[in-house]
Amino acid sequence: MKNVLKTSKWTLSSVKNSLMGLILICLAFAFMGSAAHAAEAAPELGSEDKACQKCHDSEDIKPKVTEAGESLSLRISTPELLASMHNETSCTDCHEDADGKDHGKVSVPMKSKRDYRLSFQDACTTCHKKNVADFKDSVHAILVKEGSDKAPTCSDCHNSHTVRSVKLVEPIANVPCANCHKDIFKAYSGDVHGLERVAKGKSAPLCADCHKSHAIQAATLGDGIRDACLNCHKDAAVKHEVWLPNSKLHFQAIECQVCHAPNAQRRVNLRMVDGVGGKQLVEKKGVPQFDRLRKAADGTAQGFDESEMRSFLKAFNLESTGNKAILSGRLELRSGLEAHQLSTKDKALKDCKVCHENGAVPFQSVVLTMAGPDGRALRQGVEKEVLTSVTSLGSLRGFYAIGSTRIKLLDYLLVLVILGVLVVPIAHLSAHRLFKAKRDKLLAERTSSSTK
Ligand code: HEC
Ligand code: HEC
Ligand code: HEC
Ligand code: HEC
Ligand code: HEC
Ligand code: HEC
Ligand code: HEC
Ligand code: HEC
Ligand code: HEC
Structure with a gap:
């Protein structure tokens, strides 16, 4: 044509x-x-493929029993194959070795279904180079490489013989991720996006819209998910700025879901970042530095107190060849599951006091995090007092308004700011000026300490 x-x-x-x-x-x-x-006219199989299907779409073909004792059906449905996106792909494009003379006559041992599936890891490369390249450094691919028998390869998410256009994920339960992340899928289906997706279709995100489909990274690594939120909710910064002062800073210091999963438990995550570029530190493969040093430093195994934190950071930086590691604080949820329980805006957290008050709950739980070789979080508990300690003042950047015990003056000013916004505009103005002076001072301090 x-x-x-x-x-x-x-x-x-x-x-x-x-x-x-x-x-x-x-x-x-x-x-x-x-x-x-x-x-x-209906698509047809090529003659070579027809020959394969004489046996493989026949009732006589027996399931194969693997050495692990599993039964593998060898029946391939011709109508389903013809209705699939691979209806113009030949069996031997993916099964190069299946047209030998002995094929089907001599039984070839097969270790396990998983082992067989893994043998197809290169089978898609010729035709889907981009997907293969995207997948290569994903958390799933690293896990597979490390020998995980639960992490997915291409064929766990796509059935080569029946694959339909990926644009047709209807109903949402057909999304491949649901097979393995069952609890998260269940939470997602009942949250604001899941409900919207079912009611109105594709504008609301499914798993891959926030996590990507192939280049999936561990969830707490970097700012990829927040950027995905902002990519759809382009006016979010403007809309929050109306009531939330310096919303950009809040967006850096608080993950979106912290306010939008209203009943979730929150905590402070102290992420180890490069003191110069600010990039999250990822542990090299085969070098269990974080685990070794944190265990050595945590004498009581109750979580780091101030001096344990100090000696850990010192030991870590002594061993490292790169720039000094510092901590970057962020408010997160305690459970990744709860990130999939977002509500409508009227239920979102708006009460400044939840964070800006003496003994604010989100600051009572603290954890230290470094990214492991696959990007997944390695964690160490930290006593909350560390937040107010001198150690963290020296190494924490961009997170000084922690709880109220930290900087009393700031919280006092915040109360004024809030009162000013709500009640007396003039009071607000002067408070804001006062506050700005303090802020500038802090900023100057921070800049000078970070250039030391
Ligand atoms: C686009 C690539 C592709 C094409 C085309 C393809 N297959 Fe497969 N086939 C695979 C992969 C990948 C597996 C391993 C599946 C798994 O792990 O579930 C597989 C597995 C099989 C199996 C083992 C049973 C099973 O389902 O795992 C049989 C039998 C088979 N294919 C026959 C065929 C025949 C016959 C054709 C042509 C009519 C065909 N295949 C076309 C990729 C393909
Ligand atoms: C004469 C019948 C027959 C024909 C024709 C035939 N197969 Fe098979 N096929 C079998 C049997 C029987 C097995 C199971 C062999 C075993 O137990 O090792 C099998 C196994 C397979 C497997 C499973 C993996 C494995 O190595 O055991 C694949 C994939 C496969 N065939 C693909 C094909 C393709 C592609 C064609 C066409 C090029 C084809 N077959 C033609 C009978 C046939
Ligand atoms: C963890 C599950 C998962 C794995 C593993 C996976 N995919 Fe996908 N793939 C998806 C999802 C989900 C989509 C749909 C993406 C979307 O809607 O944006 C998709 C889309 C696709 C598409 C069509 C759209 C496009 O981006 O071109 C192709 C082709 C594809 N995958 C091939 C592959 C290949 C080849 C591999 C192995 C290297 C692979 N996939 C591994 C989940 C997966
Ligand atoms: C010989 C080439 C070839 C091989 C090998 C091949 N595919 Fe495909 N695949 C195609 C073609 C052609 C399409 C049709 C749509 C297109 O152009 O993307 C397709 C479509 C797809 C789609 C749906 C894309 C969409 O747009 O919805 C997925 C998913 C997919 N393939 C996965 C795989 C996986 C997984 C493997 C390896 C097991 C594989 N393919 C191997 C040629 C191939
Ligand atoms: C609206 C965006 C969004 C959608 C849609 C979404 N996620 Fe998430 N996901 C997140 C966020 C945010 C986190 C938490 C990040 C963090 O812990 O810092 C997360 C965390 C995760 C984690 C890690 C959980 C843990 O315990 O640390 C997995 C696994 C995951 N998501 C899978 C999925 C699956 C599967 C789907 C689809 C059913 C999905 N996500 C849909 C945003 C999303
Ligand atoms: C075959 C099973 C399987 C499928 C399918 C699958 N995953 Fe996973 N995934 C895993 C395993 C196993 C892990 C590692 C254990 C864990 O963290 O839950 C993992 C880890 C993750 C993580 C990192 C969790 C962390 O600690 O931050 C994310 C994010 C994720 N998957 C998202 C997805 C998304 C999105 C899809 C669909 C596109 C998907 N997964 C499909 C098995 C699967
Ligand atoms: C400090 C808590 C907080 C943080 C952090 C936060 N939000 Fe909100 N957000 C709210 C509240 C409260 C509302 C409802 C405001 C109102 O009363 O209209 C809201 C409203 C929204 C709305 C609806 C806007 C509208 O009026 O249509 C969206 C979308 C939204 N937020 C997305 C985000 C995203 C994306 C992020 C992260 C980049 C984020 N939010 C961070 C508290 C927060
Ligand atoms: C693929 C686009 C997309 C992505 C990515 C996305 N959203 Fe949404 N979101 C929507 C759509 C569509 C709706 C429903 C319509 C609306 O209210 O805007 C919605 C609704 C919401 C609402 C309810 C707003 C209201 O009016 O009550 C909140 C809150 C929200 N999203 C926050 C987030 C957060 C936080 C993230 C990232 C973790 C995120 N969204 C990622 C598209 C997206
Ligand atoms: C979910 C917790 C949370 C909520 C709710 C919250 N904040 Fe904050 N706020 C923070 C954190 C954390 C910082 C510290 C940011 C930093 O220093 O990096 C901060 C910083 C600030 C700052 C200092 C910003 C600057 O310019 O230096 C002001 C002012 C502020 N918040 C006002 C408010 C007001 C007013 C509200 C209510 C409308 C509010 N915040 C709600 C957590 C919160």
């Missing part, structure tokens, strides 16, 4: 206006008509 179209274009340009041209054009249209007709 493509060739016919090309011919008709060529014909058009070269013999335009001539009677001959007209005749040729008529002929071309006649060809196109019949070609289109042929395309409408």
Whole structure:
């Protein structure tokens, strides 16, 4: 059909206006008509594939028993294959070794279904280079490489014999992620996005819209998920700024779900970042530095107190060849599951006091985190008093308004700011000025300490 179209274009340009041209054009249209007709007819298997299906779509083909004792059905449905996106792909494109003379006559041992599936890891590369490349550094691919028997490869998420267009994930339970992350899928289905997705369709995110489908990273690594939120909710910063002073800073110091999963438990996550670039530190494979040093430093195994934190950081930086590691605080949820229980905006956390008050609950639980070789979090408990300690003042950046015990003046000013906003605009103004002076001072302190 493509060739016919090309011919008709060529014909058009070269013999335009001539009677001959007209005749040729008529002929071309006649060809196109019949070609289109042929395309409408049901797709068929090529003759080679038909030969395979003589056995593989027959009732006589017996399931294969693996050495692990599992039963593997060898029956491939021709109608399903023809209805799939691979209906123009030949069996031997993926099964190069299946057309040998002995095939089907001699039984070849198979260790396990998983082992067999893993043997197809390179089978998709020729035709789907981009997906394979995206997948390569994902948390799933690293887990597979490390020998996990539960992390997915291509075939766990896509069935080669029945794959439909990925645009058709209807109902949402068909999303491949649901097979393995069952609890998260259940939470998601009842939250604001899951309900919206079912009610109104594709504008609301499914798993891959927040996590990506192939280049999936561990959830707490970096700011990828927040950026995905902001990519759809483009006006979020503007809308929050109306009531939330310096919403940009809040967006850095608080993950969106902290306010939007209203009943969730919150905590402070002290992330280890590069003191110069600010990038999250990822542990090298085979070098269990974090675990070793944190165990050595945590004398009581009750979580770091101030001096344990100090000696841990010192030991860590002594061993490291790169820049100094510092801590970057962020408010997060205690459970990743709760990140999938987002509510409508009227239920979101708006009460400043929840965070800006003496003994504020989210600051009572603290954890230190470094990313492991696969990006997943390695954690160490930390006593909450560390937040107010001198150690963290020296190493914490961009997170000084922690609880109220930390900087009493700031909280006092915050109360004024809030009162000012709500009650007396003039009081607000002066409080804001006062506050700004304090803020600038702090900022200057921080800049000078970070350039030391
Ligand atoms: C796009 C690639 C692709 C094509 C085309 C393809 N297969 Fe497969 N096939 C696979 C993969 C990948 C597996 C391993 C599946 C798994 O792990 O579930 C597989 C597994 C099988 C199995 C073992 C049973 C099973 O379901 O795991 C049989 C039998 C089989 N294929 C036959 C065929 C036949 C016959 C054709 C053509 C009519 C065909 N395949 C076309 C990729 C393909
Ligand atoms: C004569 C019948 C027959 C034909 C034709 C046939 N197969 Fe098979 N096939 C079998 C049998 C029987 C097995 C199980 C063999 C075993 O137990 O090792 C099998 C196994 C397989 C497997 C499972 C993996 C494995 O190695 O055991 C795949 C994949 C497969 N065939 C693909 C194909 C493809 C592709 C074609 C066409 C090129 C084809 N078969 C043609 C009978 C056939
Ligand atoms: C963890 C599950 C998962 C794994 C593993 C996975 N995929 Fe996907 N893939 C998806 C999802 C989900 C989509 C749909 C993406 C979307 O809607 O944005 C998709 C989409 C696709 C598409 C069509 C859209 C596109 O981006 O081109 C292709 C082709 C594809 N995957 C091939 C592969 C190959 C090849 C591999 C192995 C390297 C692989 N997938 C591994 C989940 C997965
Ligand atoms: C010989 C080429 C070839 C091989 C090998 C192949 N595919 Fe495909 N695949 C295609 C073609 C052609 C399509 C049709 C749509 C397209 O162009 O993306 C397709 C479509 C898909 C889709 C649906 C894409 C969409 O847009 O919805 C997925 C998912 C997919 N393939 C996964 C796989 C996986 C997984 C493997 C390896 C086990 C594999 N393919 C191997 C040629 C191939
Ligand atoms: C609206 C965006 C969004 C959608 C949609 C979404 N997630 Fe998440 N997911 C998140 C956020 C945010 C986190 C938590 C990040 C953190 O802990 O810092 C997370 C965390 C996770 C984690 C890690 C959980 C843990 O215990 O640390 C997994 C696994 C996960 N999601 C899988 C899924 C699956 C599967 C789906 C689809 C059913 C899904 N997500 C849908 C945003 C989303
Ligand atoms: C075959 C099973 C399987 C499938 C399918 C699967 N995953 Fe996973 N996934 C795992 C395993 C196993 C882990 C590692 C253990 C864990 O953290 O839950 C993991 C880890 C993750 C993590 C990192 C969790 C962390 O600690 O931060 C995210 C995010 C994630 N998966 C998202 C997805 C998304 C999105 C999909 C669908 C596109 C998906 N997974 C499909 C098995 C699967
Ligand atoms: C300090 C808590 C807090 C944080 C952090 C926060 N939000 Fe909100 N958000 C709220 C509250 C409260 C509302 C409801 C405001 C109102 O009364 O209209 C809201 C409203 C929204 C709305 C609805 C806007 C509208 O009016 O249509 C969206 C979308 C939203 N937030 C997304 C986000 C995203 C994305 C992030 C992270 C980048 C985020 N929020 C961070 C508290 C927060
Ligand atoms: C693929 C686009 C997309 C992504 C990604 C996305 N959302 Fe949404 N979100 C929607 C749509 C569509 C709705 C429902 C319509 C609306 O209220 O805007 C919605 C609704 C909401 C609401 C309810 C708003 C209200 O009016 O009550 C909140 C809160 C929200 N999203 C927060 C988030 C957060 C936080 C993230 C990231 C963790 C996120 N969204 C990621 C598209 C997205
Ligand atoms: C979920 C917890 C949380 C809520 C709710 C919250 N904040 Fe904050 N706020 C923070 C954190 C954490 C910081 C510290 C940011 C930093 O220093 O990096 C902060 C910083 C600030 C700052 C200092 C910003 C600057 O410019 O330096 C002000 C002012 C502020 N908050 C006011 C408010 C007001 C007013 C409200 C209520 C409308 C509010 N906050 C609600 C957690 C919260």
